[in-house]
Amino acid sequence: MTAAPALEAVDLTRRYQLEGVAVEALRGVSLSIGQGEFAAIIGPSGSGKSTLMHLLGCLDRPTSGQLRVNGVEMSHLTDTQLAELRNKTIGFVFQSFHLLARTTALENVALPLVYRGVGKAERRHRARAALESVGLGHRMEHRPSQMSGGEQQRVAIARALVGRPKVLLADEPTGNLDTRNGAEVMGMLDRLNSERGVAVVLVTHEPEVAEHARRQIHVRDGLIELDTAAEGRGA
Amino acid sequence: MRGRESFGMALEALRVNRLRSALTMLGVIIGVLAVVILVAVGTGAKDAVEKEISGLGTNIILVVPGRLSVGAAPTQSKLSLADVAYVRRVVGDPSKVTVSLQSGETVRVGGTEAFVTIVGTDQNLTNIFDRPVDKGRHLSETDVDTRRRVAVLGSEVADKLFGDLDPIGRQLTISGARFRVVGVYGKVGQTFGVSRDQEVHIPVTTAQRLLGIPRVNGIAVGASGPDEIEPLQSRVVAALADRYPGEQFSAVTQTQLLGTIGSVLGMLTGVLAAIAGISLLVGGVGVSNIMLVSVRERTREIGLRKALGARQRDVLSQFLIEAVLLTTLGGMIGIALGVGGALAIQALTPVPASITWWSVALAFGVSAAVGVFFGVAPARRAGRLDPVIALRAE
Known part of the structure; x- marks a missing residue:
């Protein structure tokens, strides 16, 4: 692979001060997610997987270690530059959807483009295309409260895609969905990965969900316990 | 992100929380309303007083014995008609000097009585004061020289004593002496709350004999132009001080009167505006x-926006614009209501109100400034939120 990895972490640690007590959420994690890869980070609650996802998504800064996003070392970036990096390179899908209430699906999807300075007509055009690609062409003007959980998560996926990111970080994307809707959302992530070549990093505690990914990274107590990619390479 | 986008978002946020936005604006609306109305009433009062003073006539100097001061009783007059003649010589133009001797007396016509201000004066009064006659004539030089018992009535006195009858040539009794009405003045209104339409003018010589007083209360001098007022004023005061060594005389001009009263009322208006300004501050x-x-309620929204690429200044400007929109919209509504209220007060009550552009501009500017000042802290808090913590918030 000649291109830089989509995400590359070297010895990441993250320590919190929780009511005066230092909590070590990550204790030295190194991993590399290639362009177009589909990986799952799996672990029980409290394992540090959410902390890892926040770091990979540049929502947080590591206590030590390096993180390169698309080849760019993030520790040298200012908060403003990090915001731009997130906007252009990373798409987020959250367990609880995080759509703006009282705002239409179309406007929700167009929001990342607002912060990129894209004009209104262009925004609507691209948001419409993104909604159509997740099968919600008929729900453009609906508000989150008028849609099912599955539809809301698809709106969130469309929002993650509208900015054409390199990496999509999905934090328990099926956690609030029933089996059927969950399967549909997972199928959509599969397609995105195979058809568009977006690297997908799935964070979950459910082994069945993690099965969708070709690579599983098991996290426990702030360390990588098992990485199937490393195994494969080792074999 | 462009300014227009932040503006749209802020407007949307206010629209979504209509009731809360309206209640928040109410504080600013009341503050601005109070500023506009109170300043309008204060300015209206000042305008009204200034109009009354300038309604007296133009370029007038009033000469009274003693020192002119508020609160002290007026000095017992030493001025006599001889002094009036002296002042006439000092001034040079005798027709520009008139005299006044005032006393409250009862006048009677048949069974009807009225308590009025008797003003002993002379034929020069109308050369100095604006006092047009409605019917009949003014006092004449002969009336004064021959101590005629003739009277010119203020319009209210004429109405009260004679009703629909034409008073000219009719008799009335002042302190037991009979007088003939030779004229009725047109309506002139009040000065300092005293109606000048309740005066009865008689020749000053007749008044001195009737009241048994050899003095006069004051002398009024008319200057030929605004530039003449001050030199003439000091000349008259100096001349009188010469004639009565050790005595004090005061001369006030309309301009000085206007200045004194204007500054008192201006201060009053300022105090009113300051009180109203405090309510605007409370609104802020x-x-x-x-x-x-x-900001607290929308913590998750802020976290999401940041995750999607909103920079600190994007979030800050969104909330700051929201605050400024709240106060400026409130300001505009307050101005509309204040102007409407002032016009209503003007139309429906005797209180004069006069809207000034500066109070409107000030109220609007202050409400916008209040928005910035009181919006900065919450907006900064929003802008600085840590996205990870914000996203987790419930």
Whole structure:
């Protein structure tokens, strides 16, 4: 692979001060997610997987270690530059959807483009295309409260895609969905990965969900316990 | 992100929380309303007094014995008609000097009585004061020289004593002496709350004999132009001080009167505006409070926006614009209501109100400034939120 990895972490640690007590959420994690890869980070609650996802998504800064996003070392970036990096390179899908209430699906999807300075007509055009690609062409003007959980998560996926990111970080994307809707959302992530070549990093505690990914990274107590990619390479 | 986008977002946020936005604005609306109305009433009062004073006539100098001061009883007059003649010589133009001797007396026509201000004066009064006659004539030089018992009535006195009858040539009794009405003045209104339409003018010589007083209360001098007022004023005062060594005389001009009263009323208007300004400030504190609540309530929204690429200044400007919109919209509504209220007061009550552009501009500017001042802290808090913590918030 000649291109830089989509995400590359070297010895990441993250320590919190929780009511005066230092909590070590990550204790030295190194991993590399290639362009177009589909990986799952799996672990029980409290394992540090959410902390890892926040770091990979540049929502947080590591206590030590390096993180390169698309080849760019993030520790040298200012908060403003990090915001731009997130906007252009990373798409987020959250367990609880995080759509703006009282705002239409179309406007929700167009929001990342607002912060990129894209004009209104262009925004609507691209948001419409993104909604159509997740099968919600008929729900453009609906508000989150008028849609099912599955539809809301698809709106969130469309929002993650509208900015054409390199990496999509999905934090328990099926956690609030029933089996059927969950399967549909997972199928959509599969397609995105195979058809568009977006690297997908799935964070979950459910082994069945993690099965969708070709690579599983098991996290426990702030360390990588098992990485199937490393195994494969080792074999 | 462009300014227009932040503006749209802020407007949308206010629209979504209509009731809360309206209640928050209410504080600013009341503050601005109070500023506009109170300044309008204060300015109206000042205008009204200034109009009354300039309604007296132009370029007038009033000469009275003693020192002119508020609160002290007026000095017992030493001025006599001889002094009036002396002042006439000093001034040079005798027709520009008139005299006044006032006393409250009862006048009677048949069974009807009225308590009026008797003013002993002379034929020169109308050369100095604006006092047109409605019917009949003014006092004449002969009336004064021959101590005629003739009277010119203020319009209210004429109405009260004679009703629909034409008073000219009719008799009336002042302190037991009979007088003939030779004229009725046109309506002139009040000066300092005293109606000048309740005066009865008689020749000053007749008044001295009737009242048994050899003095006069005051002398009024008319200057030929605004530039003449001050030199003439000092000349008259100096001349009188010469004639009566050790005595004090005061001369006030309309301009000085206007200045004194204007500054008192201006101060009053300022105090009113300051009190109203405090309520505007309280309204601003309300805005700050609501914005803090709003930031807390929308913590997850802020976290999401940041995750999607909103920079600190994007979030800050969104909330700051929201606060400023709240106060400026409130300001505009307050101005509309204040102007409407002032016009209503003007139309429906005797209180004069006069809207000044500066109070409107000031109220608007202050409400916008209040928005910035009280919006900055909540907006900064929003801008600085840590996205990870914000996203987790419930």
